[in-house]
Amino acid sequence: MQLWCTENQSDSLGLTARVKETLFTGRSEFQDVAIVDTYQFGRMLVLDGVFQTSVVEEFIYHEMIAHVPLYTHPNPQQVLVIGGGDGGTIREVVRHDSVKVAEMVEIDGMVVDACKKYLPETSIALNENNPKVRLKIGDGIKHMKEAENKYDVIIVDCSDPIGPGEGLFTHAFYQDVFKALKPDGLFVQQTESPFYHQELIQRLTKDIASLFPITKLYLASIPIYPGGLHCFTIGSKQYDPSTGETGKRPQLKTRYYHADLHKSCFVLPNFIRELLK
Template sequence: MELWYTEKQTDHFGITAKIKQTLVEEQTDFQHLAIIDTVEFGRMLVLDGMVMTTIKDEFVYHEMVAHPVLHTHPNPKHVLVVGGGDGGVIREVLKHPEVEKAVLVEIDGKVIEYSKKYLPEIAGELNNPRVEVIVNDGYMHIHENKNTYDVIMVDSTEPVGPAVQLFEKGFYQGIYDALKEDGIFVAQTDNPWFKGDLIQKVNQDVKEIFPIVKVYQANIPTYPSGLWTFTMGSKTVDPLNIDENNIPELPTKYYTPRLHKAVFALPRFVEDLVNPK
């Protein structure tokens, strides 16, 4: 008998993958968690019925959260990752030798525990001495640590369950206050095919707080529609003013110095969302 997992991405559309086995399934204190082994994409982390990451395509998301912002900031020594308990963003952050300390604040300790066990390729740097792992509410951590971080990365699920408050204007104001005077933040902001209204709202909220706001994109096949956006808010530095010739080559699979500016070139229908006429 064949077993298939289907993520219902909208009321009328979904993606499906053939399953080898279910490695873990648990209702945590915050969400339903499963790790399944699929034929096409390998081991897959699923939270509340949504694909968070897979062994095959995880590098795209994790690289694109970390590297554009870290190559924009002039000297990112102290970095915060909100969410991201699978450890993939932390792994990419640590490729930057100038980062002295990376703090991960994940509300659900079970995500960390099971990622270490079943997704070691992704979570392998969570025990690095440059990393501090805190199991707590990222929203509260932001508001309790003012003027602390050079870069803040929000690696959240979609705005459901415990992640709802991570898409609110008050959270972005808290991020602004938690950043130093030249600080930059980035957040994943979903896809323009199904969540255009979300992208538009986040962009408007962030523009009311940060003087420089840019949206960029990447292709992630297991995420809804495959086209994914990220929103960067900066206090002083424009990512488009960075000289790509000064960006060092890192061991990446998606991000390159030549891609740094290119990802900010948006299709017109996405441009219309972030810069409505």
């Protein structure tokens, strides 16, 4: 018998992967959590039926959400990741020597536990008692309200703007992010598909630009997200991410990100430029 797992992007579009084995399913307080082993993408985390990350192509998303902001800031020391329960983003964050503390606030302990068990290569920084990592199971929205002038870089590695992630795409949340950043701080958020989430992207770009002097969108190709092309948005108080890396720090060995790509990922197709006008 053949088993297939489908993410329904809408009632007219889905992305389907053939499943070798279902490794974990559970229902947490917040969402349905599943880990499936697929023929195409290897082991994959699926939340509420939405593909989140897979061992075969996770390097693209995690390198791009971590290294673009971290190489934009000349000396990132205090870093916060909101969400990111699979651990891939914090794994990339702690590779930067300048980073002294990497906090992670993930709402769902079941996601972290399942990823520690079934995605050990992605969650390695959560498994190995890394001295830089401080993991808190809690709501990133609440955490953000309480922080002030604390972080150099904040990375919002969230799921879609439904369920527990909804409040992470609001003006009120961006105000709290602004307050939590130091005077030269910056933040990045995964901001969905330029094909299927155009209204959302327009709204959040306006919200972020109303607070941050520099707001920039960049792109990466993510095979497991419907549409392939995926957006990330940076709000920055001082450094312009699109001019490339700042400071003279060693290049980390990466599979997708590099210094030239850091600049080119901000070069947008016309239909996205139009969207942001």
